Amino acid sequence: MKNTLLLLFSLLCVMDADAADQAGGRLTTDQGRMLVLASLTAQQGRLPSRGADPYNDPHSKFLLYTVTWAGTPNGSVVVGNYAVDPRTGDVFSATTACDEMKNAKLAALQRKVHSKLQCANMSWHLRSIERRLPRFSGQVLSLTYDTHSVS
Amino acid sequence: MTADALVAPNSRKCLGNVGSFVNQYRANAQTLANSLGNRVTAAEVLAVAGNESTYGTSSFAAFGNFFGLHGNGRAGTYYTTQNHTAVTMFPPIQGGFMASGQVFVSRVRSLYDAGTRSKSLAFFPVLNQHGYATGNSAYPKTMTSTNPRGSYTLVSACMAGH
Numbered sequence: 001m002k003n004t005l006l007l008l009f010s011l012l013c014v015m016d017a018d019a020a021d022q023a024g025g026r027l028t029t030d031q032g033r034m035l036v037l038a039s040l041t042a043q044q045g046r047l048p049s050r051g052a053d054p055y056n057d058p059h060s061k062f063l064l065y066t067v068t069w070a071g072t073p074n075g076s077v078v079v080g081n082y083a084v085d086p087r088t089g090d091v092f093s094a095t096t097a098c099d100e101m102k103n104a105k106l107a108a109l110q111r112k113v114h115s116k117l118q119c120a121n122m123s124w125h126l127r128s129i130e131r132r133l134p135r136f137s138g139q140v141l142s143l144t145y146d147t148h149s150v151s
Numbered sequence: 152m153t154a155d156a157l158v159a160p161n162s163r164k165c166l167g168n169v170g171s172f173v174n175q176y177r178a179n180a181q182t183l184a185n186s187l188g189n190r191v192t193a194a195e196v197l198a199v200a201g202n203e204s205t206y207g208t209s210s211f212a213a214f215g216n217f218f219g220l221h222g223n224g225r226a227g228t229y230y231t232t233q234n235h236t237a238v239t240m241f242p243p244i245q246g247g248f249m250a251s252g253q254v255f256v257s258r259v260r261s262l263y264d265a266g267t268r269s270k271s272l273a274f275f276p277v278l279n280q281h282g283y284a285t286g287n288s289a290y291p292k293t294m295t296s297t298n299p300r301g302s303y304t305l306v307s308a309c310m311a312g313h
Contacts, residue, residue: 033233044286051233055210059168066209068236074258075282076219077236081205095202097166099299 025087025117029054032063032084038109039091039101040067044079052082062086064094089113165309172206173197173309176217176248183252187260194310195274198294198303199255199283200248207248214240215247218255219283225250275303 027035033052040050047069055064062083071077081094082101089110093099165173180193180200187196203219204212211219214229216239222228224239231238241250262277275291284290294301300308 041287043288047286049234049236051231051236053210053231053233055208055213057205057208060208064205064209066205066211066231068231068234068238069285070234070236071219071221072282072285073221075221075285076203077221077231077238078203078211078219078284079286080284081202081209093299094205095302096293096296097300097305 027063027084027086027089027113027117029063031089031113032086033065035084035089035091035106035109035113036065036067036082038106039082039103040079041103047079050079062092062094087117089117163308163311165311166305168206168208169201169305170309172201173306175207176200177310179249179252182249183256186253186256191274194303194307195272196252197306197310198301199274199278200252201306202284202294202302211238212247214238215242216240216251217248218251220251220254220258224254272303 033054036052037050044050044067049070050067051069052065052067055066057064060083063086065082065084067079067082068077069079083092083094084090085092091101091106093101176197177193180196184191184193184196200217201207203209204217207217211217211229215226216224216229220239222237222239224241226240226242229238229240230236239251239254241247259278259281262281272291272295275294278284279288279290287293294303297304
C-alpha cells in the first residue's frame with residue numbers, strides 16, 4: 001500500500017513537473033509573471049490595462065519584470081519593477097533593497113508554486129539517480145519500487 | 152536586484168548597480184534638476200529614474216526611456232507585450248537619459264508653476280499626485296524609506312561618497 005502511494009505521488013509529480021522548467025525546480029517566465037501580478041496591492045490591481053513585461057539583466061539571478069498600466073498622458077506607465085526568485089517564488093521590489101512583497105493572494109499562489117517546484121525537484125533528482133543506476137534504468141516508477149523492495 | 156541588495160538592507164553602503172547608475176548619469180541629473188528649479192536635487196531626479204528603470208537595467212532603459220514616459224517618441228514607440236501600452240522610445244543608453252529627462256522635465260515643470268514646492272523632498276508627493284506610481288500612495292514614503300532602503304536612500308548613499 002505504501003509503495004502504491006509512493007508510486008502515485010511520483011507519477012503525479014512527474015506530470016505536474018511539466019509546468020515547471022526542465023532544468024529542475026525553476027519557475028518559468030509565465031509563472032513568475034503570475035506571481036508578480038498577484039503581488040500588486042488592491043489599489044494597483046484596479047489600474048486599467050495592467051501587464052508585466054519580463055526583461056533580462058545578465059548580472060541578476062532573478063526573473064525581472066516591469067509592470068505597466070495604461071498610464072496618463074503626462075505620467076508614468078510604470079507601476080513598478082519586480083524581481084522573482086526562480087527557485088522559491090519569492091517576489092521582491094527590484095528597486096528597493098530587500099523589500100519582499102506579501103499578501104494573501106500572492107501567498108496562496110506561492111503555495112501552489114512551491115508544491116510544483118518540490119515535485120519538479122523530486123522528479124529531477126529521481127531521473128538523475130536513475131541515470132546513474134543502469135540496472136534499474138527505465139521509468140521513475142521502477143526506481144521507486146526497486147528501492148523499496150531492496151530495503 | 153543584486154545580491155548586495157539582499158544582504159545590506161539597512162547599511163549606508165552604496166550598492167554596486169546603484170553606484171554605477173549614479174556615476175554614469177549624475178551630471179545629466181544635475182542639469183535636469185537645474186531645469187526643474189524649485190530646489191529639486193540631482194539625487195531626487197536619479198531616484199525617480201532609478202525607480203522607473205531599475206537603475207538603468209530595464210528594457211525601457213534599453214529603449215532610452217528612463218522615466219516611464221508614455222506615448223510616441225523621437226525614436227519610435229514600444230508596445231508592451233501583455234497589455235500593449237505605448238512606451239516612448241529615445242536614442243538609447245547615454246543619450247537616452249538626457250533625451251527622456253528633457254521630456255520628463257517639460258511635463259513636470261508646470262506642476263510647480265503655482266509654487267507647489269515649499270520644502271525639501273516635496274518632489275515625490277508632487278509626482279505621485281500627477282501620474283507617477285499611480286495606485287501606490289506610499290510612493291513618497293517608500294522612496295525615502297531607510298528600512299527597507301528606497302530609491303532615494305540608495306541613490307543618496309552613492310552620492311555621499313563623491
